[in-house]
Amino acid sequence: MRGLTKTYPAARGRRGSAGTPEIRATDGIDLDVGRGEIFGLLGPNGAGKSTLVRQLTGLMRPDSGSVDVLGHDLVRHPERAARLIGYLGQESTALDELTVALAAETTGRLRGLSAREARAERDAVLEELGLTALAGRPLKKLSGGQRRLACFAATLVGDRPVLVLDEPTTGMDPVARRAVWAAVDRRRAERGATVLLVTHNVIEAETVLDRVAVLDRGKVIACDTPAGLKERVASEVRVELVWRERAPIELPEVAALRADAQESGRRWVLRLAPDAARAAVAAVTGGPAFAALDDFTLATPSLEDVYLALGGRMEGLVKA
Numbered sequence: 001m002r003g004l005t006k007t008y009p010a011a012r013g014r015r016g017s018a019g020t021p022e023i024r025a026t027d028g029i030d031l032d033v034g035r036g037e038i039f040g041l042l043g044p045n046g047a048g049k050s051t052l053v054r055q056l057t058g059l060m061r062p063d064s065g066s067v068d069v070l071g072h073d074l075v076r077h078p079e080r081a082a083r084l085i086g087y088l089g090q091e092s093t094a095l096d097e098l099t100v101a102l103a104a105e106t107t108g109r110l111r112g113l114s115a116r117e118a119r120a121e122r123d124a125v126l127e128e129l130g131l132t133a134l135a136g137r138p139l140k141k142l143s144g145g146q147r148r149l150a151c152f153a154a155t156l157v158g159d160r161p162v163l164v165l166d167e168p169t170t171g172m173d174p175v176a177r178r179a180v181w182a183a184v185d186r187r188r189a190e191r192g193a194t195v196l197l198v199t200h201n202v203i204e205a206e207t208v209l210d211r212v213a214v215l216d217r218g219k220v221i222a223c224d225t226p227a228g229l230k231e232r233v234a235s236e237v238r239v240e241l242v243w244r245e246r247a248p249i250e251l252p253e254v255a256a257l258r259a260d261a262q263e264s265g266r267r268w269v270l271r272l273a274p275d276a277a278r279a280a281v282a283a284v285t286g287g288p289a290f291a292a293l294d295d296f297t298l299a300t301p302s303l304e305d306v307y308l309a310l311g312g313r314m315e316g317l318v319k320a
């Protein structure tokens, strides 16, 4: 993609309520994704991930910029996207009335499979994802995680060379999440599928992605392998302190740490040079602060740290 830009127009407020200003949801995005790559888009709520993905999948026309998927210009020919891309959006109400089996089979038929092929693929994918027992249930009567898994199953039927998955594991339990990642991995290993994965789950991103672009306010603020991104903050150590009830900020050694801490409730996260990290741990474990401490960890940086070091905002980033 080159120079992808999309601005949502300002909306006037109704009956005295405030209007919304114009929002540039994607702001000149350039990205190259290699064939066979599992590529992530990471960023907080509102960063522009879904807007970008909708432009990539031909569902939304960019104001400017271009999208080339396997040699096809999808801005000029958005109708070709359906043949190239299996897309799992954030919402899936279109399939709600169907049973799990019919959702998968119908998707296959819509993608040009014969009735026999669609049924065979349906059975295989439901088996692969552990959905066979739910095959006869309508999607609207499933739990959120089960419904998400059923929609994911439908996305896989009819084998598209590119998969675009917008937060595929939202609401899923660990078993279902593992099934999703195994299925993605298999599509890549056996069929050379390319996967674009939208997530704001930094932990998940770290374990499954080959490369990741960090998006913030419509712009790519970094793009690298998870390891490459982490090298940028390699000189830092992450110190995590969890207080029993509250931080005893009346103690000077705790008050001194607070300036560097990212606070979320009882949990403080500090990114410090190794010497400072050791001193911080000594200060909270060696004196009266220790009584107020529930747990502490020292760790090398995670993608979350990279994200913060790059100036991203903390809100909206899920920690698994």
Ligand SMILES: Nc1ncnc2c1ncn2[C@@H]1O[C@H](COP(=O)(O)OP(=O)(O)OP(=O)(O)O)[C@@H](O)[C@H]1O
Pocket: 008, 009, 023, 024, 025, 043, 044, 045, 046, 047, 048, 049, 050, 051, 052, 200
């Ligand atoms: N239809 C719309 N009309 C106006 N503004 C919109 C519309 N859709 C999204 N926006 C705004 O565009 C920005 C980008 O939204 P987008 O949904 O692309 O973010 P996202 O990164 O996918 O967020 P999330 O992680 O919450 O799904 C946000 O500020 C959002 O409020």
